[in-house]
Amino acid sequence: MIAFIIAFRHPDSTKNYQHVVELLNATLLSLANQTSENYRVYIGCNVTPELDIDTSKVHFCTIDCPIPNSRKEVLLDKGVKRAYAIQTANNEINPDYFFLLDADDLVSNDCVEYLHQQDWSKSPGGYWLEKGYLLDMNNRKVQEKYGFNRYCGSSLVLSAATLTSKLFIESSGVENMSTHEEFLDACDEYVLEQVLGDHIAVRSYMASLGRPLQKILRPLTCWKINTGENESRTNIPYGSRKVDQSFLDEFSITSVCPRPTSFMERLAERLRMAKSWIASKRSSLEA
Numbered sequence: 076m077i078a079f080i081i082a083f084r085h086p087d088s089t090k091n092y093q094h095v096v097e098l099l100n101a102t103l104l105s106l107a108n109q110t111s112e113n114y115r116v117y118i119g120c121n122v123t124p125e126l127d128i129d130t131s132k133v134h135f136c137t138i139d140c141p142i143p144n145s146r147k148e149v150l151l152d153k154g155v156k157r158a159y160a161i162q163t164a165n166n167e168i169n170p171d172y173f174f175l176l177d178a179d180d181l182v183s184n185d186c187v188e189y190l191h192q193q194d195w196s197k198s199p200g201g202y203w204l205e206k207g208y209l210l211d212m213n214n215r216k217v218q219e220k221y222g223f224n225r226y227c228g229s230s231l232v233l234s235a236a237t238l239t240s241k242l243f244i245e246s247s248g249v250e251n252m253s254t255h256e257e258f259l260d261a262c263d264e265y266v267l268e269q270v271l272g273d274h275i276a277v278r279s280y281m282a283s284l285g286r287p288l289q290k291i292l293r294p295l296t297c298w299k300i301n302t303g304e305n306e307s308r309t310n311i312p313y314g315s316r317k318v319d320q321s322f323l324d325e326f327s328i329t330s331v332c333p334r335p336t337s338f339m340e341r342l343a344e345r346l347r348m349a350k351s352w353i354a355s356k357r358s359s360l361e362a
Contacts, residue, residue, distance in 0.1 A: 079115070079174045079182075080117070080119075080271075080352070082118075082175045083119065083121075083124070083178050083241075084121075085140065085142050085143075088142050089141070091301075099178045102181060102182070103126065103130065108190070112183055113191060114132065115132050115133075119156025119160040120135055120156065121138060134160075136162075151259070152194035152272075155267060165235070171234075172195075172235055173233050174231070175274070179299050184326070186324055199286070201286075203291070204231075204296060205221060205290045206220065206292050207294045207296050208296070209300055210300065211301045213301050214301070216311045219349065220348065222351055225358070228353075237270060241263060244261055255277070259261070314341070314344040318336065319333050
């Protein structure tokens with residue numbers, strides 16, 4: 076069983092909360108359309124948002140977290156909300172893996188099925204997504220990218236047993252916590268901040284535990300950029316892979332129509348993907 080773990084923003088931390096809810100709605104739609112039923116979704120949040128899709132597989136874990144005022148507090152806010160979601164998932168379904176997913180990204184409709192087809196005995200620590208898509212909905216452009224895990228947090232599938240054992244301090248009594256302060260006291264700060272709140276150090280951290288993550292090359296997620304709520308200023312230059320109905324269906328995109336792409340657009344996108352492959356290989360050699 077896979078538990079998707081999401082942290083959702085405080086309503087007062089954004090200028091357009093309804094837009095943020097719409098982004099989450101699209102994320103959950105991509106999960107609702109999975110070809111496998113062997114998953115659940117746990118969302119740590121301040122308040123339960125009003126959504127217009129089926130949320131029967133979604134559990135909202137409401138917790139009173141203050142509005143963060145610094146980068147460190149942003150990471151800890153995300154970490155605490157995910158920790159509460161993890162605690163709830165462990166109590167309810169005892170999952171095998173936690174898929175750490177951002178609240179505005181999209182998942183391939185056969186993501187869960189594909190992950191269950193992997194030989195989990197060969198990857199006790201979990202997986203990272205080496206490839207993924209950058210998706211600019213406003214301009215209907217898509218870029219396939221190597222080194223995806225360095226850019227996007229929706230790229231980690233972690234062993235539930237390993238993460239739980241390192242997240243919660245052994246004597247904390249992890250089954251019944253419900254406040255922000257309790258989680259700050261009961262959880263390892265590094266895991267809260269750098270593993271659940273961020274994604275850059277996770278691969279090296281899991282390797283340090285003797286549980287290195289295995290690479291998945293199939294692009295299973297879309298990182299939605301240029302949404303108006305991204306911290307990153309990433310954009311897609313000239314060029315795009317095909318934005319056809321097959322791609323839209325795979326990621327449950329209903330708000331835009333297919334867009335024809337010229338040969339030169341597709342060539343430019345392939346050349347950038349090749350450059351990202353070279354950069355990823357060079358980064359691996361230097362690590």
